[in-house]
Amino acid sequence: MADGSREPATILPLELRGVGFEAGGIPLIKDLTCTLERGPITAVIGPNGAGKSLFLRLCHGLIQPTSGTVHWGGAPDNPVNRQAMVFQRPVMLRRSVVANIEHVLAARKIPRSERAPRIEEVLERTGLARFATQSARTLSFGEQQKLAIARAWVLKPDVLFLDEPTASLDPAATHWIEELVLSIHDGGTRIVMTTHDLGQARRLAREILFMFRGRLLEHSEAEPFFDKPRNDLAEAYIAGEPLWWRHGETGTLKRQKPKFRNPTR
Amino acid sequence: MHDFGNAFLTALEMIVRLDADLVEIVGLSLAVNLSAVAISAVIGFPLGAALALFRFPGRTFATVLVNALMGLPPVVVGLVVYIMLSRAGPFGVFNLLFTPGAMIVAQVILITPIIASLTRQSVEDLWIEYEEHLRSIGAGRRFTVMTLLWDARFSLTTALLAGFGRAAAEVGAVMIVGGNIDHVTRVMTTAIALEVSKGDLALALGLGLILLVLSLGVNAAVYLVRGRARYRAAA
Numbered sequence: 152m153a154d155g156s157r158e159p160a161t162i163l164p165l166e167l168r169g170v171g172f173e174a175g176g177i178p179l180i181k182d183l184t185c186t187l188e189r190g191p192i193t194a195v196i197g198p199n200g201a202g203k204s205l206f207l208r209l210c211h212g213l214i215q216p217t218s219g220t221v222h223w224g225g226a227p228d229n230p231v232n233r234q235a236m237v238f239q240r241p242v243m244l245r246r247s248v249v250a251n252i253e254h255v256l257a258a259r260k261i262p263r264s265e266r267a268p269r270i271e272e273v274l275e276r277t278g279l280a281r282f283a284t285q286s287a288r289t290l291s292f293g294e295q296q297k298l299a300i301a302r303a304w305v306l307k308p309d310v311l312f313l314d315e316p317t318a319s320l321d322p323a324a325t326h327w328i329e330e331l332v333l334s335i336h337d338g339g340t341r342i343v344m345t346t347h348d349l350g351q352a353r354r355l356a357r358e359i360l361f362m363f364r365g366r367l368l369e370h371s372e373a374e375p376f377f378d379k380p381r382n383d384l385a386e387a388y389i390a391g392e393p394l395w396w397r398h399g400e401t402g403t404l405k406r407q408k409p410k411f412r413n414p415t416r
Numbered sequence: 417m418h419d420f421g422n423a424f425l426t427a428l429e430m431i432v433r434l435d436a437d438l439v440e441i442v443g444l445s446l447a448v449n450l451s452a453v454a455i456s457a458v459i460g461f462p463l464g465a466a467l468a469l470f471r472f473p474g475r476t477f478a479t480v481l482v483n484a485l486m487g488l489p490p491v492v493v494g495l496v497v498y499i500m501l502s503r504a505g506p507f508g509v510f511n512l513l514f515t516p517g518a519m520i521v522a523q524v525i526l527i528t529p530i531i532a533s534l535t536r537q538s539v540e541d542l543w544i545e546y547e548e549h550l551r552s553i554g555a556g557r558r559f560t561v562m563t564l565l566w567d568a569r570f571s572l573t574t575a576l577l578a579g580f581g582r583a584a585a586e587v588g589a590v591m592i593v594g595g596n597i598d599h600v601t602r603v604m605t606t607a608i609a610l611e612v613s614k615g616d617l618a619l620a621l622g623l624g625l626i627l628l629v630l631s632l633g634v635n636a637a638v639y640l641v642r643g644r645a646r647y648r649a650a651a
Contacts, residue, residue: 213551231554242549245567254563258555306553 162223162233162309163341164188165210169219172205172365180205181365183219187343191357192336194373195345198394201362203345204239207312210343211236232259235308239315241299243287248279248298251287255302269305277301277331293324297331304335311335313344317351329355349389353377361385363394420617427622438619442626445603448516448590449583452523453531456579460528461572464535465561468543479536485529490522494592497522501593514595519603522589527579534575538568573642577635584631 165187172180180202187193187210195203208214209221212231223230244251249270256266274280277297282290287298296316303311313332317325325348332355336342346352352359352373359376361369361384369382380386388394430438467479499505501513501521512518542564550560565572587605594601596610604623611620 211552213548236552238548238552242546244546244563245570255553258550258553258559302553 161189161341162230164224165310166222166224167210167219168222170209170216170221171218172202172209172214173217179365180209180216183365183367185360185367185370187341187358189341191373192332192342192344192355193358193360194352194356195343195360195362196347196349196352196388197362198388199347200364202365203362204314205365206360206362207236207314207343207345211312233308234310234312235303235306236312237296237299237303237314237316239318241295243290243295243298246287247284248287248290249274249283251298252302252305255306259306273301273305276334277304278327293320293327296320296324296328300328300331300335304340308340310341310343313342315345315347317346317348325351349377361388363388420621423617423621426618427625430619430622431626435622438622438626440599441602441604441607441623442630444516444601445584445605445627446630448519448523448603449580452520452527452583453576453579455520455524456527456531457576459524460531460575460579461535461565462561463528464532464537464575465539465565467532467536468540469560469564470557482529482533482536486533488526488529490526490586490588491592493522493525494589497525497589497593513593514597514601516594516601518593519590519601522593523583523586526586526589527582530582531575531579534578535565535568535572538571538575539564542568570642570646573638577638580634581631584627 167183167185170180170183171178183206195206197203205214209216211234212221213236244254246254252270252273253266256269261269271280274283277300279294279297279301282294287295290298300313300316316332317328320328329351332342332344344355356373359369359371359373360367361376361380361382363384369376369380369385371381376385377389380389384394463482467475467482497518498513500507501510501518502508503513510517512521546564546567550563555563585605587609590601590603591606591609594603594606596602596606602610604627608620608623608627611617611623
């Protein structure tokens with residue numbers, strides 16, 4: 152997909168400065184500051200409720216921060232048209248696979264003459280060609296996730312946000328999606344993804360954002376993060392410890408760790 | 417019961433030999449009803465979608481109003497349209513009174529709220545599911561409306577059928593604005609009312625049978641077409 156038609160400028164870097172987001176008076180994202188440059192795949196990790204999906208939605212512009220700014224450094228115009236997002240539960244339009252892909256091209260006002268070759272290419276590369284005329288809603292969940300990625304990929308985005316793209320998928324489908332993600336990355340698209348699968352984060356990402364209760368606690372390269380995280384909560388998370396019993400927004404105030412009774416004894 | 421049996425047989429005989437008066441009345445009825453449904457769909461689909469999607473001052477009032485208008489009394493609509501289209505009325509220059517055009521106008525006023533209201537509900541439900549995806553791909557307002565209307569197409573056929581049902585069963589408004597003039601504005605429902613008042617139960621019963629069969633036929637056809645299309649789209 153990395154062909155000569157890509158515009159030379161990129162909308163990156165993405166700069167978030169003191170970003171906060173509240174819903175119903177409850178702060179869900181707190182004072183989040185980070186910069187995402189061109190380059191590696193970024194994995195946003197953290198326990199449930201950390202704010203990972205909200206982070207992606209703030210970056211993508213689906214929700215507006217209640218404080219702070221989200222700024223695309225290289226965007227000459229509307230940055231929404233240069234990025235795409237795949238949701239954890241992909242929305243399948245009530246149409247065929249091909250029509251689903253064509254729909255996003257039509258939304259972006261891509262000329263009809265350009266649509267067919269782009270659709271054909273993305274169908275081949277995602278292995279969906281044999282389902283082209285099938286109703287999208289009859290595909291398996293794994294195939295639907297592929298279609299969702301194909302729909303985003305066909306837009307040739309500068310940045311692609313993936314919200315837990317392999318949640319609920321079996322190992323084979325997960326492997327397939329990971330290969331697809333790497334292929335898209337190799338094509339020059341910057342990928343920012345959330346995941347609960349630490350193995351996947353190790354395999355794909357070169358940059359890690361660790362979030363906990365709406366705060367970004369660590370932003371570092373993947374290798375040192377997994378070898379020796381700077382944040383003790385991140386260390387506990389990697390070790391598989393439950394974090395819900397930690398007090399405070401940064402989890403530094405510890406209560407006595409609850410004792411678990413092994414029911415098999 | 418004997419009279420009813422005779423009337424029923426006479427009605428069947430008129431249907432089988434395609435009685436000229438019967439055919440004319442049925443043809444005009446279908447033309448008026450289907451025209452009214454088509455015009456109401458053109459108005460009601462986007463109106464319902466707009467009420468579902470767009471935020472504007474008075475939206476709640478407009479929604480409640482459209483819902484309330486579903487229960488408009490046909491004779492009141494007929495009376496208002498009569499006044500509007502009469503020679504002294506604001507639209508008297510169009511000379512529509514006592515023409516099929518006036519009957520279509522009255523039916524459009526009756527049907528549009530039904531189609532708009534049912535469309536609003538269908539589109540609103542679909543919008544909950546599609547919103548993030550459509551906003552994510554940067555879909556504009558018009559594109560969003562067209563997408564939702566297309567993907568709600570199977571639900572919207574129910575709105576069309578409800579509109580057709582109301583049009584086909586309607587007698588009060590078309591009687592007032594059409595005048596039930598023979599060979600001009602006589603449709604099935606007004607003809608049935610007239611023939612019953614004259615005591616010609618055969619024609620009235622024949623028309624009634626055809627009205628029932630047509631209504632059943634249209635619903636069955638739409639159901640089958642929708643079922644096949646829905647199966648193919650797995651929607």
